[in-house]
Amino acid sequence: MSLVVENLTIDHGAIRAISNVSFKVAEGQLAAIIGANGAGKTTLLRTLSGLKESVSGSASWNGQSILEKKPEDLARSGIMHVSDGKSVIAELSVKENLALTGLWRKDKKDVAAATAEVVELFPILGQRMAQTAGSLSGGERQMLAIGRSLIARPKLLLLDEPSLGLAPLIVEQIFQSIKDLVKRLNLTVVLVEQNAMGALKIANEGIVLSLGSVVAVDSAQTLLNDPAVRTAYLGF
Amino acid sequence: MNQFLDMVLIGISAASIYSLMAISMVLVWRSTRVVNFAQAGMALLSAYIGYELVARVGNFWIALPLAMILGAAFSAFIEFVLMRTLQKHSSQGAIAAIAPIIAALGLLGLIRATIGFIWGHGDVQLEAPLSKVGFTFGDTTIVMSPMGLFVVLFVIALMIIVSIVFQKTNIGLALRASAYAPEIAQLAGIRVSGIRTLGWAIAGAAGAAAASAGAAPSAGAPPSAAAAGSAFLHFGLFYFV
Numbered sequence: 001m002s003l004v005v006e007n008l009t010i011d012h013g014a015i016r017a018i019s020n021v022s023f024k025v026a027e028g029q030l031a032a033i034i035g036a037n038g039a040g041k042t043t044l045l046r047t048l049s050g051l052k053e054s055v056s057g058s059a060s061w062n063g064q065s066i067l068e069k070k071p072e073d074l075a076r077s078g079i080m081h082v083s084d085g086k087s088v089i090a091e092l093s094v095k096e097n098l099a100l101t102g103l104w105r106k107d108k109k110d111v112a113a114a115t116a117e118v119v120e121l122f123p124i125l126g127q128r129m130a131q132t133a134g135s136l137s138g139g140e141r142q143m144l145a146i147g148r149s150l151i152a153r154p155k156l157l158l159l160d161e162p163s164l165g166l167a168p169l170i171v172e173q174i175f176q177s178i179k180d181l182v183k184r185l186n187l188t189v190v191l192v193e194q195n196a197m198g199a200l201k202i203a204n205e206g207i208v209l210s211l212g213s214v215v216a217v218d219s220a221q222t223l224l225n226d227p228a229v230r231t232a233y234l235g236f
Numbered sequence: 237m238n239q240f241l242d243m244v245l246i247g248i249s250a251a252s253i254y255s256l257m258a259i260s261m262v263l264v265w266r267s268t269r270v271v272n273f274a275q276a277g278m279a280l281l282s283a284y285i286g287y288e289l290v291a292r293v294g295n296f297w298i299a300l301p302l303a304m305i306l307g308a309a310f311s312a313f314i315e316f317v318l319m320r321t322l323q324k325h326s327s328q329g330a331i332a333a334i335a336p337i338i339a340a341l342g343l344l345g346l347i348r349a350t351i352g353f354i355w356g357h358g359d360v361q362l363e364a365p366l367s368k369v370g371f372t373f374g375d376t377t378i379v380m381s382p383m384g385l386f387v388v389l390f391v392i393a394l395m396i397i398v399s400i401v402f403q404k405t406n407i408g409l410a411l412r413a414s415a416y417a418p419e420i421a422q423l424a425g426i427r428v429s430g431i432r433t434l435g436w437a438i439a440g441a442a443g444a445a446a447a448s449a450g451a452a453p454s455a456g457a458p459p460s461a462a463a464a465g466s467a468f469l470h471f472g473l474f475y476f477v
Contacts, residue, residue, distance in 0.1 A: 072426060
């Protein structure tokens with residue numbers, strides 16, 4: 001199983017947000033897509049999860065095209081998108097937020113098991129079950145959003161800026177749990193991040209986007225050590 | 237004192253019907269974020285259908301659930317055909333918020349004209365299945381009749397059912413999630429468009445129940461049957477304009 005994106009072009013309103021982007025992510029790999037604000041990272045992710053239409057090109061998972069499918073169908077087939085910032089439903093309780101991905105699953109026993117695993121992974125969620133998601137801190141919300149997606153037993157996880165607005169210590173914690181998840185569940189992850197350093201540290205490979213085009217693809221380690229890439233695109 | 241009590245009882249009967257109507261508006265708002273100006277018209281149409289059913293079936297107790305089912309079906313149809321089409325063509329910006337309202341206003345006019353066309357513009361009245369004469373205690377007769385009591389209890393029962401469905405069931409959770417954050421619900425694998433249609437259907441059933449109950453006079457000094465219909469129209473037209 002792998003994610004294959006070929007010559008993908010996407011418009012955002014009148015603007016070409018992504019042009020001719022190609023990359024591959026093999027099963028069990030964590031790929032970080034990094035780039036500055038406005039590089040087209042979120043647009044790319046929204047297209048892969050069915051929220052946005054593409055202009056041309058292709059994207060497939062497991063050999064099957066994932067373009068022109070509804071987000072709920074992609075979610076049910078194991079492609080989970082954790083959108084940035086407000087990806088929990090503030091008005092619902094933590095328990096109800098977690099339950100959303102189990103609503104449509106037939107195997108209720110496994111839903112219960114998966115929920116227990118998520119609580120084990122993020123114990124704080126267990127203590128907050130009855131609270132509304134709106135009362136959680138930023139880090140807890142992120143844990144809830146990731147935890148909710150895990151209950152669907154995803155194969156491919158699309159994470160949009162999980163570090164957004166979080167304190168450095170929490171960011172580290174979130175990144176660490178993402179890394180652990182990839183190993184433990186053999187997940188394939190596409191991680192979109194502005195926090196290039198943090199993302200590349202946990203990623204197997206890095207894809208650098210700039211103004212809608214891929215400017216560098218390499219192993220995360222290589223990108224981290226390449227002074228030219230660092231100064232030109234990563235800003236550190 | 238007696239008069240005071242009577243007015244309170246009349247108020248309770250009328251208010252319970254209005255609150256049911258309000259529930260149907262809130263259901264639509266909460267499941268699709270549309271202020272449905274046509275809600276009153278849709279309920280009114282359901283009441284006329286109920287009237288027609290009572291005339292044909294001859295039994296209010298059969299006509300009421302039938303009117304509710306038809307009201308649900310009509311409401312779901314409107315969501316499916318009208319609202320979904322609008323949403324498909326304008327999903328962002330101010331127009332996306334305004335277009336459904338304009339469409340609902342148009343629908344309201346269409347429904348009123350259709351009702352006039354089929355049933356005329358005069359008032360109709362559903363035959364109340366229970367006595368309209370108030371309960372008697374000793375030598376005083378209060379204004380609350382068996383029919384009035386039925387309406388109040390019926391509305392309370394429906395409210396309890398709706399709140400249980402919304403708060404305690406999976407369907408209710410999907411409805412709330414789709415209303416609060418459709419995109420997140422979709423990404424969690426919930427078929428939001430189907431859930432929205434369902435929200436409209438439940439609202440349609442509640443509206444039909446309200447209008448049917450309202451169109452059957454229940455008190456000695458009734459909110460005259462016709463008034464139920466026109467009151468709903470006012471409800472729709474003026475409370476939100």
